[in-house]
Amino acid sequence: MEDGAAVDAGTPRERGGAVRRRSDRRETRPVGERAEALKERVYATFTGLAIVLVQWGNVEHLDASRATYALLIGIFGITVAGFVADVIAHMSVHAAFPNGAELGRMLRIAGTALASAFVPVVLLVLAWADVIGLEPALRSASIVYLATLAVIGYFAVRRTRLGWWQQVVALAILVALGGLVIVLQQLAHEH
Structure with missing residues (x-):
């Protein structure tokens, strides 16, 4: 290597590695991006759950088309809010508008929120x-x-290096906090 010039190490097979399949690409995303995408999905799941629970409590005054629109608009709204928050945070920290690759990353992360609504x-x-x-x-x-x-x-707790009893306690704390979030969202939507 001369003066820091890159050396071509050949194809993945020539380097002794395997050619990556499409299914392997997901794991090659940076850990930070995966964490942000999971966070967006959790936000959207809580939002969708709150919308569904409020509608379930008012089912006698609702039709299926309104319920569907409310869920779609709510999940789309949280997705757009997540994207806008990422853009604003980037501009505040980097003093510049995100470039194309950064915007693409932000859109991918925000888009994971949409997936949370598919089955509902x-x-x-x-x-x-x-x-x-x-x-x-x-x-x-x-x-x-x-x-x-x-x-x-469950999978978040299982990935920790805590002992089994500490994992049970951590999961119980997460369940309690999740229940608190649901109660607070219900209160906000009912009043």
Whole structure:
């Protein structure tokens, strides 16, 4: 290597590595980006759960089309809010507008919030199409959201290096905090 010039080490197979498959790319994202994407998904899941629970509590005054629109708009709103927050934070810290690659990264991160609504929206669309009732659709959507939060919390705790009993305590704390968030969101939406 002369004066810091890069040396071509050949193809991945020539270097003794395997060619990466599409499924491997996900794990090659920087840890910070994966953490931010997961955070956005958790925010959107809490938001979607709050919307669904409020609608479930008012199901007698609601139709499936309004319930579907409310969920879609709420999740889209939290997605846009996350993206705008990232842009503002970047501009504040770096004193510059994000470049194309940075904007793309921010859009990918914000877009993960949309994925949180897929199954609940499908359930509400089925209610809209009179395949299932609105009340069972909202109940099922709330179960999907709660299960999503439980799975995320479980795997987050399992990845720690805590002892098993400390993991149980950590998971119990996460469940209690999640319950508090749900209660606070319910209070905010009901008043």
